[in-house]
Amino acid sequence: MDETQKNSGAARGRCGMVTRPQRCGLVTIIGRPNTGKSTLLNCIVGEKVAIVSQVPQTTRNQIRGIYNDGRGQIVFIDTPGLHIGRDKLDKFMNKSSVGTIHDADAVVYLVDTSRRTGPEEEYAAGQLASVDIPVVLGLNKIDLKGKYVPDYIALLEKAKGKPVQQMQNVTLLPLSGKAGTNTEKLLDIIFEYLPQGPALYPEDIICDVPQRLAVADIIREKLFELMKEEIPHALTVVVEHMQPRAGKTTHIKALILVERETQKEIVIGKGGRVLKEAGTLARKELEALLETKVFLELFVKVQKQWRNDDSLLQELGYEKP
Ligand SMILES: Nc1nc2c(ncn2[C@@H]2O[C@H](COP(=O)(O)OP(=O)(O)OP(=O)(O)O)[C@@H](O)[C@H]2O)c(=O)[nH]1
Numbered sequence: 001m002d003e004t005q006k007n008s009g010a011a012r013g014r015c016g017m018v019t020r021p022q023r024c025g026l027v028t029i030i031g032r033p034n035t036g037k038s039t040l041l042n043c044i045v046g047e048k049v050a051i052v053s054q055v056p057q058t059t060r061n062q063i064r065g066i067y068n069d070g071r072g073q074i075v076f077i078d079t080p081g082l083h084i085g086r087d088k089l090d091k092f093m094n095k096s097s098v099g100t101i102h103d104a105d106a107v108v109y110l111v112d113t114s115r116r117t118g119p120e121e122e123y124a125a126g127q128l129a130s131v132d133i134p135v136v137l138g139l140n141k142i143d144l145k146g147k148y149v150p151d152y153i154a155l156l157e158k159a160k161g162k163p164v165q166q167m168q169n170v171t172l173l174p175l176s177g178k179a180g181t182n183t184e185k186l187l188d189i190i191f192e193y194l195p196q197g198p199a200l201y202p203e204d205i206i207c208d209v210p211q212r213l214a215v216a217d218i219i220r221e222k223l224f225e226l227m228k229e230e231i232p233h234a235l236t237v238v239v240e241h242m243q244p245r246a247g248k249t250t251h252i253k254a255l256i257l258v259e260r261e262t263q264k265e266i267v268i269g270k271g272g273r274v275l276k277e278a279g280t281l282a283r284k285e286l287e288a289l290l291e292t293k294v295f296l297e298l299f300v301k302v303q304k305q306w307r308n309d310d311s312l313l314q315e316l317g318y319e320k321p
């Protein structure tokens with residue numbers, strides 16, 4: 001991109017007159033699990049397009065969230081948190097994350113400044129060091145005071161082999177996706193980096209994720225909310241049947257897979273309490289999403305090793321690593 005293009009900018013605001021060339025590009029958000037990638041995406045898009053939870057490894061598929069204004073369109077890709085794990089699902093998720101770097105026009109590398117750096121960050125910084133695309137180091141959760149900010153900067157400097165001031169196309173930005181701090185600034189920086197070009201999606205589309213996966217994710221999110229820790233990683237949701245029709249009740253049949261009998265008991269809860277509560281919470285949100293009444297049936301099944309089952313993982317939307 002030459003300097004004239006880079007500085008040309010465009011009129012602001014959804015309703016502002018557009019007199020300059022539009023920009024458009026793909027921006028991937030990567031980082032360790034739980035750094036706030038999905039929260040940031042939801043904040044920017046202005047609606048919940050990705051599920052969020054306190055449990056690491058909440059996002060398991062790529063989710064595209066689309067932002068439009070007078071300057072053009074940014075297609076954000078929310079990715080599964082980078083995780084050093086052993087099974088096939090971990091490998092799928094990491095590929096789904098790092099793999100997006102090579103197709104992107106810019107990367108938001110999001111870190112949690114309230115937590116120490118970890119091996120995942122060294123891996124992520126190493127991946128970024130070998131590519132030439134613009135990077136925003138998003139120093140997220142700055143509302144929690146950002147104790148470890150210097151560590152994250154040092155890590156990137158080590159990976160790139162030079163001080164941050166000498167890095168081209170790298171911007172540091174304190175952020176809070178939760179409080180909305182500096183998200184406008186993030187958009188300004190990204191638009192500067194993007195090439196000119198027409199929008200990839202019509203303006204009324206804010207999210208690109210297959211509907212069955214979106215539905216399964218909402219159910220999974222509610223289960224995560226009610227269960228915390230251990231179980232979530234052993235759990236997945238598969239939508240087996242769903243046929244939304246305007247004006248009619250949508251019947252959704254979903255299977256919750258766990259790895260062990262004891263986990264099944266926890267998911268069901270005493271007298272079916274957990275499952276019932278998750279179902280009620282999910283149904284409300286699904287009715288809003290599908291704009292129909294929803295009849296939701298949930299079943300729990302033990303399937304050992306589902307995290308290593310190729311055909312199931314494919315059904316869940318993962319590409320082969
Ligand atoms: N204090 C604070 N908490 C945040 C912020 N952003 C996200 N969180 C919280 O951090 C947790 C994880 O947020 P997610 O958005 O699910 O994180 P993620 O990076 O998408 O996680 P994975 O999908 O597991 O990779 C949730 O409990 C959020 O509420 C922030 O800016 N400040």
Ligand SMILES: [Mg+2]
Nearest residue numbers: 037038058059
């Ligand atoms: Mg996420």
